Amino acid sequence: MTLRIATAGKGGVGKTTFTAMMTRALVEKGARPALVVDADPNANLNYYLGVKYDATVSDLRESLKRDQPPSGMSKPDFTALKISEILSENDGYDLLAMGRPEGPGCYCFVNEVLRAAMTRLASKYAVLLVDNEAGLEHLSRRTTDDVDNLFIVSDSSIVALRAAARIKLLSASLELKVKNISLVLNRIKSDAEREAAISSARDIVGKDTQIAAVIPEIAEIGGMLSSGSNVFLLKDFPREILEPLVSPHET
Ligand SMILES: Nc1ncnc2c1ncn2[C@@H]1O[C@H](COP(=O)(O)OP(=O)(O)O)[C@@H](O)[C@H]1O
Ligand SMILES: [Mg+2]
Numbered sequence: 439m440t441l442r443i444a445t446a447g448k449g450g451v452g453k454t455t456f457t458a459m460m461t462r463a464l465v466e467k468g469a470r471p472a473l474v475v476d477a478d479p480n481a482n483l484n485y486y487l488g489v490k491y492d493a494t495v496s497d498l499r500e501s502l503k504r505d506q507p508p509s510g511m512s513k514p515d516f517t518a519l520k521i522s523e524i525l526s527e528n529d530g531y532d533l534l535a536m537g538r539p540e541g542p543g544c545y546c547f548v549n550e551v552l553r554a555a556m557t558r559l560a561s562k563y564a565v566l567l568v569d570n571e572a573g574l575e576h577l578s579r580r581t582t583d584d585v586d587n588l589f590i591v592s593d594s595s596i597v598a599l600r601a602a603a604r605i606k607l608l609s610a611s612l613e614l615k616v617k618n619i620s621l622v623l624n625r626i627k628s629d630a631e632r633e634a635a636i637s638s639a640r641d642i643v644g645k646d647t648q649i650a651a652v653i654p655e656i657a658e659i660g661g662m663l664s665s666g667s668n669v670f671l672l673k674d675f676p677r678e679i680l681e682p683l684v685s686p687h688e689t
Contacts, residue, residue, distance in 0.1 A: 441469070441684070442566045444582045447591035448601035449572030452624040454478070455659060456591050457569035458486035458669040463680035464565055465530030472531040473563040477552060477581065478571040481535045484526065488668025491526035494537025495551045498524065502547075518558055521551065532563075552581045565684070577608050584615040587683070589650060590643075593625045594635035599642040606643055620650035627655045651679050 443460065445453040457474065464472050476483040484491055498520050507516035526533040539548045552568075560566040568585070570576045582588065590605050592598040602621060609616055621643060623635045632652055639647055658674045661667075669675070 440560045440563055440566050441587075442560065442568075442585040443587045443589065443684075444568040444585045445570050445589050445591055446577070446582065446602075446605045447572065448598045451591045451593050451598050452653070453572075453591045454483050454486055454569050455669070456589065456622060456624060456653070457483060457567055459653075459672075459675070459680055460567055460684065461487060461531055462669050462672075462675065463677060464567070464684050466677070467681055467684060469564050469684055470530040471563050472565040472567055473560055474531050474533045475552070475566070475568045476533065476535040477568050477576065479536070479538045480571070481537065483569050484533060484535065485663050486669055487528070487533065488670060489526055489528050489533060491524070491533055491535050493524040494535040495521065495524070496537030496539065496548050499547050514554065514558075517551065517554070521559065534559075549579055549581050553583075557584075574605060574608050577605065577612060577614065580612070580614070582614065582616070586617045587650075588614075588616045588619045589622045589683070590619065591622045591624055592639070592643075594623065594631055594638065596638065596642065599638055602639075603643045606647070618648070620648040622650055623652045625655045626652050650683055653679055 445457055447453050461472060461474050464470065474483065481494065502517060502520060507513055521534065524534070536548050536552055568582070570582060576582045588609065590602045592602040606619055609619055621639055623639065626632050626635055636649060639649060653676055656672070656674050656676070658672055662672070
């Protein structure tokens with residue numbers, strides 16, 4: 439069974455950093471191969487991972503509309519084939535970037551493919567990790583559905599925790615098929631901030647909020663991209679915090 443993981447949360451709280459670090463934790467733990475999906479139209483996960491991709495799903499839209507499948511091949515199989523051709527293949531994981539949707543209000547093709555990727559494509563992988571854009575759209579469009587673990591990432595700020603609360607509420611009201619929703623508190627600078635953040639999370643997100651992990655502020659992450667580095671090169675890597683999150687039996 440593929441373990442399906444997705445992120446949610448306010449912009450800038452560390453969703454992409456978390457996804458990239460989870461990718462490393464998974465690969466190093468041997469939970470491979472992983473399919474890592476960058477579902478943020480403003481794709482940047484590849485930089486955090488230190489890899490490149492040639493094309494996004496959105497780039498395929500025109501050619502898939504135009505080209506007919508070879509005889510004997512169904513359209514969904516043809517789409518799956520074309521997508522497999524644009525996977526960025528790396529040591530232990532493949533990266534798929536969704537790219538930009540058609541235009542405002544029309545997310546049809548990219549979202550259809552994303553849903554298909556979460557079911558068909560993902561079955562070949564040990565783990566599916568989806569990094570989402572900020573906000574609630576991916577929930578209401580139901581591209582974050584049917585996942586085992588939804589990690590809502592937040593820093594200790596009230597604004598980010600309020601966004602986390604909205605995500606939790608919306609997920610419940612949409613009756614998404616998410617098995618487990620938990621909070622990841624990120625960029626925590628001290629024990630005092632940890633205590634305060636946990637207490638605020640209980641007040642704002644809810645008493646029953648499960649806190650899956652508390653990740654410290656890691657100075658090395660600050661200059662990581664500008665110095666051409668990536669999560670796989672981090673010396674200060676919070677492996678012991680992330681590894682428990684990737685065990686299927688922990689969910
Ligand atoms: N644990 C951390 N320690 C230090 N900096 C972090 C940490 N997590 C994220 N950051 C920084 O926060 C910024 C936003 O992170 P990012 O993962 O892009 O957020 P999001 O995907 O939620 O918009 C980046 O500059 C990143 O380097
Ligand atoms: Mg991001």
